[in-house]
């Protein structure tokens with residue numbers, strides 16, 4: 001009986017883990033299934049994005065690539081989308097938060113604060129650590145999900161995800177984010 005329950009739980013966990021993570025859409029996007037219903041893949045949001053972080057993803061739908069830069073929340077994409085796939089009533093523009101994984105240089109006792117230097121909202125904190133190298137942590141409440149910290153990280157340790165769709169832990173999960 002115990003074995004059956006354990007196998008059932010394992011199957012459940014496997015099922016959860018393999019659930020697909022929705023692609024990261026532009027800010028102010030409708031929920032994924034509605035987004036793909038409304039978006040005509042016209043590419044207007046991609047063309048006007050002032051930091052060029054919007055790119056064509058699978059099926060021609062726009063996705064965000066933070067390796068190219070950050071979102072300034074300029075609303076260019078929002079104001080040029082004529083289909084309602086991006087909707088000004090959605091606030092905040094997205095719910096993604098930064099997370100820092102074990103590739104962070106501080107985990108190898110290398111001093112680095114590149115991410116914190118770029119974070120305008122001061123969401124990245126370093127707690128003093130006696131006798132060691134302090135590691136960054138994210139204050140989730142202060143993270144806007146702008147992505148500015150992603151491309152400056154020399155060890156590619158930062159990613160952004162929706163806490164409701166966390167990265168697979170086996171793929172280097174973000175250390176999310178203590179909330180106060």
Ligand code: SF4
Nearest residue numbers: 049071072074075077
């Ligand atoms: S708000 Fe501006 S910077 Fe951000 S994705 Fe839209 S167009 Fe690009």
Ligand code: SF4
Nearest residue numbers: 039040042043045081
């Ligand atoms: S402007 Fe709107 S409809 Fe056009 S690709 Fe962007 S989200 Fe889709």
Ligand code: SF4
Nearest residue numbers: 119143144146147149
């Ligand atoms: S995504 Fe933006 S606000 Fe959040 S930690 Fe990175 S730089 Fe700071």
